[in-house]
Amino acid sequence: MVFNQATGQVKKTIRMVNISMYYKYFVAWLKWFPLKQIHIVDGEKFIENPVPELKKVEQFLGVSHDLTEDKFVYDAKKKFYCMRKSSNDSHTCMGSHKGRKHPAISQRALRKLTDFFRPLNVKFMKLVGQNFSWIA
Numbered sequence: 549m550v551f552n553q554a555t556g557q558v559k560k561t562i563r564m565v566n567i568s569m570y571y572k573y574f575v576a577w578l579k580w581f582p583l584k585q586i587h588i589v590d591g592e593k594f595i596e597n598p599v600p601e602l603k604k605v606e607q608f609l610g611v612s613h614d615l616t617e618d619k620f621v622y623d624a625k626k627k628f629y630c631m632r633k634s635s636n637d638s639h640t641c642m643g644s645h646k647g648r649k650h651p652a653i654s655q656r657a658l659r660k661l662t663d664f665f666r667p668l669n670v671k672f673m674k675l676v677g678q679n680f681s682w683i684a
């Protein structure tokens with residue numbers, strides 16, 4: 549459980565909580581790399597339609613735009629886009645540990661997690677100068 553049973557507070561040391569504190573890690577990375585050398589992919593947009601996000605990555609890297617719509621197929625089972633292996637219908641998708649259904653979470657727990665992450669996420673958004681739909 550991500551909550552301390554005695555206090556009800558979010559346990560910051562739990563791996564899934566700790567790795568989700570993007571601001572904390574990004575501040576550390578900026579000590580070594582200027583912001584202009586880092587590209588941030590909007591994961592929500594990538595899931596909805598990967599090609600525009602990948603075009604931004606290609607542009608950032610200064611490489612040709614080879615990742616086009618025809619190289620992707622939507623996998624209804626995984627509910628993600630996957631790469632086509634070739635021009636036929638077969639495709640390669642994420643492993644079984646990705647694209648899985650997330651466990652149900654109570655509204656109270658969701659609210660506590662949202663309240664915990666909100667200040668960190670707002671700081672992250674301001675730091676990188678980018679808006680994200682998942683920052684509530």
